[in-house]
Amino acid sequence: MRDMLDDVLVSPSILSADIGRLDDELASISTADLIHIDVMDGHFVPPVTFGPNVVEAAKAATSVPLDVHVMIDNPDERVQDYLDAGADLLTFHVEAATHAHRIVSRIHASGARAGISLNPGTPVSSLSALIEDVDLVLVMSVDPGYGGQAFIPSSTAKLRELVRLCRDHGVRPTVEVDGGISPSNAAEACRAGATALVAGSAVFGAPDRPAAIAAIREAGRAGIVREA
Ligand code: DX5
Ligand code: ZN
Numbered sequence: 001m002r003d004m005l006d007d008v009l010v011s012p013s014i015l016s017a018d019i020g021r022l023d024d025e026l027a028s029i030s031t032a033d034l035i036h037i038d039v040m041d042g043h044f045v046p047p048v049t050f051g052p053n054v055v056e057a058a059k060a061a062t063s064v065p066l067d068v069h070v071m072i073d074n075p076d077e078r079v080q081d082y083l084d085a086g087a088d089l090l091t092f093h094v095e096a097a098t099h100a101h102r103i104v105s106r107i108h109a110s111g112a113r114a115g116i117s118l119n120p121g122t123p124v125s126s127l128s129a130l131i132e133d134v135d136l137v138l139v140m141s142v143d144p145g146y147g148g149q150a151f152i153p154s155s156t157a158k159l160r161e162l163v164r165l166c167r168d169h170g171v172r173p174t175v176e177v178d179g180g181i182s183p184s185n186a187a188e189a190c191r192a193g194a195t196a197l198v199a200g201s202a203v204f205g206a207p208d209r210p211a212a213i214a215a216i217r218e219a220g221r222a223g224i225v226r227e228a
Helices: 019-027 054-061 077-087 102-108 155-169 187-190 207-228
Strands: 009-012 035-040 064-072 091-092 113-118 138-139 174-178 196-199
Touching: 009 035, 009 077, 009 174, 009 207, 019 054, 019 113, 035 054, 054 064, 054 077, 054 155, 064 077, 077 091, 077 102, 091 102, 102 113, 113 174, 138 155, 155 174, 155 187, 187 196, 187 207
Parallel strands: 009 196, 035 064, 064 091, 091 113, 113 138, 138 174, 174 196
Antiparallel strands: none
């Protein structure tokens, strides 16, 4: 995986893909930096989506690194299955974890990068004891569970607060934002501190997916440049 801090990364979410045509759908987004796989268990969030078998199938079908986002209860007992299936980056929710440091260690022991995610209602301060140990923080900019929801505007203030927390701890994890991202708000998200952008409907709903990925990446870069 290339250095995740080099540039704005775009991670299309296959939640919005036609999963019956997984290979073709993955081929259509081969210019992405990461492939975002939303795992939902019907408990932590209402829907049920993908199990480890889908991660395994994606791993066999693409060389783009897999960005697996588990929206599940009890990640303590479940993350190993997704690591074994081929997750390159595994992000779990701070709200669901019992022993978060142990989960991070397990992810690292498998050779993957570890991410921690926050729901919109969870304060940034809940990460202070973890921030030095993770490779990525995923800020949910919608309540998780569904694609196609509107970006919650207060997410930008939250991104800025997260950047301050990272600065205070002297660390620079990848800051990923997930929910309602499109070319029209990618600059705003990156100006606030995001360096990785998840986009489901804005990529899979576009007639030209490589163009949509490029548009999101360029808009994100423009946000970073304007800040400098
Ligand atoms: C929501 C998921 C997101 C979702 C994003 O619970 O975590 O990754 O697929 O979809 P869009 O980009 O359509 O908001
Ligand atoms: Zn996600």
